[in-house]
Amino acid sequence: MKKIxxxxxxxxxxxxxxxxxxNDDADGPVTIRFSMWDTVDESxxxxxxxxxxxDDIRIEIVSIPEDYSTVINTMVIGGTAPDVILAxxxxxxxxxANGNILRLNDRINASxxxxxxxxxxxxxxxxxxxxxxxxxxxxxxxxxxxYFNKDMFDAAGIPYPTDNWTWDDMAAAAQALxxxxxxxTTQWGLAPIDFGGIWYSxxxxxxxxxxxxxxxxxxxxGLRRTLEFMYRLTNEYQVTPxxxxxxxxxFAAGMAAMTRQGNxxxxxxxDVPFRWDIVPLPRDSRAHTAxxxxxxxxxxxxxxxxxxxxxxxxxxxxxxQRELSQFSANPSAMMxxxxxxxHRVAGQHGPTNxxxxxxxxxxxxxxxxxxxxxxxxxxVSQFDSVLLGINSxxxxxxxxxxxxxxxxxxxx
Amino acid sequence: MNRAERMKNNLAxxxxxxxxxxxxxxxxxxPIIASLVLSLTRWNLLSPPEFIGFRNYITMFSPGSGFLNxxxxxxxxxxxxxxxxxxxxxxxxxxxxxxxxxxxFFQFCFFIPAVMPSVALAFVFQLIFNQHLGILNYGLSVIGxxxxxxxxxDTFWVWVSLGIVTIFTYSTGQMMLIFNAAFKDVPQHLxxxxxxxGANYVQRFWHVTMPYISPIILFNVVVGTxxxxxxxxxxxxxxxxxxxxxxxxxxxLELYNSAFRMFNMGMASAIATVLFIIVxxxxxxxxxxxxxxxxxx
Numbered sequence: 001m002k003k004i005x006x007x008x009x010x011x012x013x014x015x016x017x018x019x020x021x022x023n024d025d026a027d028g029p030v031t032i033r034f035s036m037w038d039t040v041d042e043s044x045x046x047x048x049x050x051x052x053x054x055d056d057i058r059i060e061i062v063s064i065p066e067d068y069s070t071v072i073n074t075m076v077i078g079g080t081a082p083d084v085i086l087a088x089x090x091x092x093x094x095x096x097a098n099g100n101i102l103r104l105n106d107r108i109n110a111s112x113x114x115x116x117x118x119x120x121x122x123x124x125x126x127x128x129x130x131x132x133x134x135x136x137x138x139x140x141x142x143x144x145x146x147y148f149n150k151d152m153f154d155a156a157g158i159p160y161p162t163d164n165w166t167w168d169d170m171a172a173a174a175q176a177l178x179x180x181x182x183x184x185t186t187q188w189g190l191a192p193i194d195f196g197g198i199w200y201s202x203x204x205x206x207x208x209x210x211x212x213x214x215x216x217x218x219x220x221x222g223l224r225r226t227l228e229f230m231y232r233l234t235n236e237y238q239v240t241p242x243x244x245x246x247x248x249x250x251f252a253a254g255m256a257a258m259t260r261q262g263n264x265x266x267x268x269x270x271d272v273p274f275r276w277d278i279v280p281l282p283r284d285s286r287a288h289t290a291x292x293x294x295x296x297x298x299x300x301x302x303x304x305x306x307x308x309x310x311x312x313x314x315x316x317x318x319x320x321q322r323e324l325s326q327f328s329a330n331p332s333a334m335m336x337x338x339x340x341x342x343h344r345v346a347g348q349h350g351p352t353n354x355x356x357x358x359x360x361x362x363x364x365x366x367x368x369x370x371x372x373x374x375x376x377x378x379x380v381s382q383f384d385s386v387l388l389g390i391n392s393x394x395x396x397x398x399x400x401x402x403x404x405x406x407x408x409x410x411x412x
Numbered sequence: 413m414n415r416a417e418r419m420k421n422n423l424a425x426x427x428x429x430x431x432x433x434x435x436x437x438x439x440x441x442x443p444i445i446a447s448l449v450l451s452l453t454r455w456n457l458l459s460p461p462e463f464i465g466f467r468n469y470i471t472m473f474s475p476g477s478g479f480l481n482x483x484x485x486x487x488x489x490x491x492x493x494x495x496x497x498x499x500x501x502x503x504x505x506x507x508x509x510x511x512x513x514x515x516x517f518f519q520f521c522f523f524i525p526a527v528m529p530s531v532a533l534a535f536v537f538q539l540i541f542n543q544h545l546g547i548l549n550y551g552l553s554v555i556g557x558x559x560x561x562x563x564x565x566d567t568f569w570v571w572v573s574l575g576i577v578t579i580f581t582y583s584t585g586q587m588m589l590i591f592n593a594a595f596k597d598v599p600q601h602l603x604x605x606x607x608x609x610g611a612n613y614v615q616r617f618w619h620v621t622m623p624y625i626s627p628i629i630l631f632n633v634v635v636g637t638x639x640x641x642x643x644x645x646x647x648x649x650x651x652x653x654x655x656x657x658x659x660x661x662x663x664x665l666e667l668y669n670s671a672f673r674m675f676n677m678g679m680a681s682a683i684a685t686v687l688f689i690i691v692x693x694x695x696x697x698x699x700x701x702x703x704x705x706x707x708x709x
Contacts, residue, residue, distance in 0.1 A: 095458075184558060374673030381655045381657055388657070410676065411456070
């Protein structure tokens, strides 16, 4: 009997200790969990800056380097989502509609630090997609650039791209920059589209809305023109390789003179051994780039919503936005902060044309990022299939686009 | 043994069986039934499921659905995977039965790729197969082949690529060990009799070894088939993502996309149900057909 009592006592002590470990110390700082894509930890400069001004709250980063949206959705369903979720554009309305995240209107109205009237115009439309409620605030934003290798342009004796380049200018330069050795190509004028978002920027440049006001696909003549143009570059002029996907970056490897990527590649190219720069994506019938962002949201299941808001509020303050811009090399969606250029994180050999960022605010729009990423990702695979000679342009427009629309309809 | 003792014995037997039985009910039987029920609902994971009858199945088999394409891709992958796995493992096991020095070292070398996680394996091969930066096409250029395949983005070569990767999977390594053990069980006197009859190496292999190990071949084919249906995802998803143009979107990938990218758990459950029926049917057919080909004596 004594043994049984002793065992029960030990169990009670163990349970008590475990329970104590699970709770925040009433006298110590509150720890809140914050999720981000990419590989980030608490040593990140913006977290350190927050800790420096706030003793009562500690931030624990939940880093999700791959399949961010899928993992966050799974965590929300399983009740294990962090206190502050950096939610994708397409996820925020779902979470809001299902009561997974808190409405922020009252907190924003009461805040002296968050100024909604300072946000860029493109943001207005997407923060208000949830029936008049504000459930998230954009952390920073991003768009797409044309990156070019100055050394290759100089060697070919071709003038550098300008902010007003057209598709035809890009095609002509790509032809002049492509170098062949017999049947093989030793230098490509233009790298293939590795990031699917570039397709949607191009389709927008060719005149299509990409997504209409009702969140339906809106692609037709612009899509056809884009596919025809890319097919010519790939298979007729042969100045850009067929889509190969995967792990290689021909521009960084010094095998392609130009590439089109998101602005988040600026720090990625910091150490390349050649001189390079950026310009806005070349235009067709209009200038356009697809924009990206993520939203600070508060998990409705959080035990610490006030502390979560304190963190978000500081991140959306001038100082917080400065830290985030410097950390991510993305411009703040708040105009007053973006104007200060904290996102200009230059590498050893480039870039210098920081004015290219201004083009995001004038010609950028949130388009494909508002739709389910599986649907838009699958369409990119279909666009690639035209360049690979697997499908025709008519097939993509008449079969794949309606099929994608049906998938979107089924989600509603 | 009286009735009470029999009862006691039976209870003891059921007691020993119960851990597996409870595990089966909780982790296999229960989820299978839950999946069947969910296949009749519309459920986005966040809001409560809504009963919609057989609408998911009707959508699945309607024109324009990706299901039939996925079924085709799954069958192609399964045939390639099983044929390559069984053939490669049989070949390697045969090599391991030569009487040579350092055979343990060769066995280690043959098996070591099989213990690599399949996702890591797929990423390594993604780099190897890269059209412009990959070592495979570099090797082809060195030997003067100018028309190098776009391995992972051509509707023909992508299947060849998947077949090559299959050689290095755990399934193949496991089969190799099983075949190797089976070879050692073939009675030596049968080979001696074949030698007396003047049989050459190929004849010995075909008329002595193969009939004797045919039950093992059947076992590997059935296990390989079931594995192929269920584990295609871990190779195909990181290597091709289902491309090019959905050419390699196997059912398990379609299921994943429906569940965790489209958040359509009802449709994902319907796909899982059909996959379950297909695997069970294929397994049953293999056993039925094998009665004529497998020798148990």
